[in-house]
Amino acid sequence: MAKDFGSGTYSPDPLENSPAAPRGETPSEKTAASAVSQGDKYAFKVRDLTKDYDGHVVLNNISFDIPRGKIVGLLGPNGCGKSTLMKILAGVIHDYTGNIKIGGRPIGIGSKAHLAYLPDRTYFPERFRTVDCINYFADFFADFDKVKAIEFAAKFGLDLNQRIKTMSKGMQEKLQLLMVMSRAADIYLLDEPLGGVDPAARAVILDIIMSNYKENATVVISTHLVNDLEHSFDHVLMLGHGSVLVNTGIDTLRSTGKSVEEIFKEVIGDAWEVD
Amino acid sequence: MLGKLTKNAFKSNAAGIYNIYIAEGIITVIMLILLLVDWTKWGDTGVGLGLAIKCISSAALCIAAAIGIVMTLVAVFSDFKRSMYGIEGHLTLSLPVRGSSLLFAKWLSGAFWVILSYLVFCLAASGSAMYIFRHSMSIVEGDAAYSSIYQIATEMVKQLCESAGITTPSFKVIGYIVTMYAFDGGVRACEFVLLVFFAITLAHCRPFEKLGKLGAVLYFFAGTFITQTFASLVTKLVKIYIVVSDTAFTFTLSENEVQAAWKMGFGAYSITNLYCTVIMTVVVFLVTSFLIDRKVNAE
Numbered sequence A: 001m002a003k004d005f006g007s008g009t010y011s012p013d014p015l016e017n018s019p020a021a022p023r024g025e026t027p028s029e030k031t032a033a034s035a036v037s038q039g040d041k042y043a044f045k046v047r048d049l050t051k052d053y054d055g056h057v058v059l060n061n062i063s064f065d066i067p068r069g070k071i072v073g074l075l076g077p078n079g080c081g082k083s084t085l086m087k088i089l090a091g092v093i094h095d096y097t098g099n100i101k102i103g104g105r106p107i108g109i110g111s112k113a114h115l116a117y118l119p120d121r122t123y124f125p126e127r128f129r130t131v132d133c134i135n136y137f138a139d140f141f142a143d144f145d146k147v148k149a150i151e152f153a154a155k156f157g158l159d160l161n162q163r164i165k166t167m168s169k170g171m172q173e174k175l176q177l178l179m180v181m182s183r184a185a186d187i188y189l190l191d192e193p194l195g196g197v198d199p200a201a202r203a204v205i206l207d208i209i210m211s212n213y214k215e216n217a218t219v220v221i222s223t224h225l226v227n228d229l230e231h232s233f234d235h236v237l238m239l240g241h242g243s244v245l246v247n248t249g250i251d252t253l254r255s256t257g258k259s260v261e262e263i264f265k266e267v268i269g270d271a272w273e274v275d
Numbered sequence B: 001m002l003g004k005l006t007k008n009a010f011k012s013n014a015a016g017i018y019n020i021y022i023a024e025g026i027i028t029v030i031m032l033i034l035l036l037v038d039w040t041k042w043g044d045t046g047v048g049l050g051l052a053i054k055c056i057s058s059a060a061l062c063i064a065a066a067i068g069i070v071m072t073l074v075a076v077f078s079d080f081k082r083s084m085y086g087i088e089g090h091l092t093l094s095l096p097v098r099g100s101s102l103l104f105a106k107w108l109s110g111a112f113w114v115i116l117s118y119l120v121f122c123l124a125a126s127g128s129a130m131y132i133f134r135h136s137m138s139i140v141e142g143d144a145a146y147s148s149i150y151q152i153a154t155e156m157v158k159q160l161c162e163s164a165g166i167t168t169p170s171f172k173v174i175g176y177i178v179t180m181y182a183f184d185g186g187v188r189a190c191e192f193v194l195l196v197f198f199a200i201t202l203a204h205c206r207p208f209e210k211l212g213k214l215g216a217v218l219y220f221f222a223g224t225f226i227t228q229t230f231a232s233l234v235t236k237l238v239k240i241y242i243v244v245s246d247t248a249f250t251f252t253l254s255e256n257e258v259q260a261a262w263k264m265g266f267g268a269y270s271i272t273n274l275y276c277t278v279i280m281t282v283v284v285f286l287v288t289s290f291l292i293d294r295k296v297n298a299e
Helices: A027-031 A082-090 A130-140 A146-155 A169-181 A199-210 A250-254 A260-274 B002-036 B039-085 B099-140 B144-163 B171-202 B208-237 B255-263 B272-294
Strands: A042-053 A056-067 A071-075 A097-102 A115-118 A187-191 A218-223 A235-240 A243-249 B241-244 B249-252 B267-270
Touching: A042 A082, A042 A218, A056 A082, A056 A218, A056 A235, A056 A243, A071 A082, A071 A260, A082 A097, A082 A115, A082 A187, A082 A218, A115 A169, A130 A146, A130 A169, A130 B002, A146 A169, A169 A187, A169 A199, A235 A250, A235 A260, A243 A250, A243 A260, A250 A260, B002 B039, B002 B099, B039 B099, B039 B171, B099 B171, B099 B272, B144 B171, B171 B208, B171 B241, B171 B267, B171 B272, B208 B272, B241 B255, B255 B267, B267 B272
Parallel strands: A071 A218, A071 A235, A115 A187, A187 A218
Antiparallel strands: A042 A056, A042 A097, A235 A243, B241 B249, B241 B267
């Protein structure tokens, strides 16, 4: 267990449980917010969420809220349940107990229409060409910007007629990220977008993410590369032991005088000891 | 959305099986070209060689069509598993569509390709038979070969009808009966495809996922057993027939009316089993849709 922060959610500032308005948001913008965000100031409300794999508990009765309009770092050691949590939120896994609201809605068609999910592996069929991926997203996501996607593809040197099976892993990841970031979603769930790519590519990917998400959207990025991303986070959610170890704003964390990476190592280090 | 899902499902299935249809097309073209060759130019040896080549190409077409059925089944079911519950399922299940829409699109496409593969096989088998038959008979009787085939086919259908108690059926009644049997076959093919989809889906729900692929096989047989048992029980309790005459379709529960219809040359067909199959198919569809929406886990 974390020595400094205790076993529960790290929220030294009581106001953290009543998150402030999203970045740059005015009352009028709040009114104009999209359907998934209306009526709820939280992007996610998770209550008593438990998930296990064959008896091995990954998420143990966790509860947390994520304010909307934030860039959230979802941090934790391997196997702590980051990907599982994302899959649950994306509607890919149904086998869990607990109550989840995304923008005030239960997980379903309504939440999926406003949520852009990037898994940690390539989820397009191998036979797809770049143009097929673009057409597929255009078919099913009303918020997908086809022109933007085509411009992205050209900008990043992706041949529209190249098949996925002939692309390198890096190209596949880039293509998938471009598809997701071409959506004007209210929530982006990005599972290890920097995993498995070299440092130069990381900078490109990070730039794609940071310069293309919809204003006022919530961006959840799971990663173990804390150092590369910590300057981008507004909010941090750390998982370990199947529990929420830290759930707080970045300012609160920095007020401790430590970097996110230092706190990560401190908190997660304890989690690893137990795991 | 359903239209787009269906379009994608058809494309996805087609991608796995188009090779076999190309192969069948090439063999058919070769067979047609061989028809143009005058083998008699080379005497008895040529005729024998021509017959041998035609037999081999006909057999190749039949084998290709049979492989086509197997490949279609494999392609349809593996595509369903991969696109719904494999890594591609992370995309499919995160689409803003209902599970029933996903299932219906996959089902429609899968059933279409499976039925098509059966039809192609039947066409290839009968076509090959006629092809060889024509060759051998054309030497002896020329165009009379086709009228012989027609006579044989008519005689076969008449014998089938008589064995079922139907005497002197008209061509219209025979047409209706053949249509009913074709419809029955189509429904059962759809049920088969859906039962496999159900089994694959159940194998991705807790606690049924523990058995993996073996589980899917077991759930398929269990599902088949349950649906068949239900149909058998209901058929024992209630017998609904449809009587097909030249002018009308009539439903009846009376065995006497059926006997009378047969003697008059009408078709009488028990539809209880078919009716139960349709009901169970609807139930399986609803259960599978529920599982997709609420219970499944992508890998």
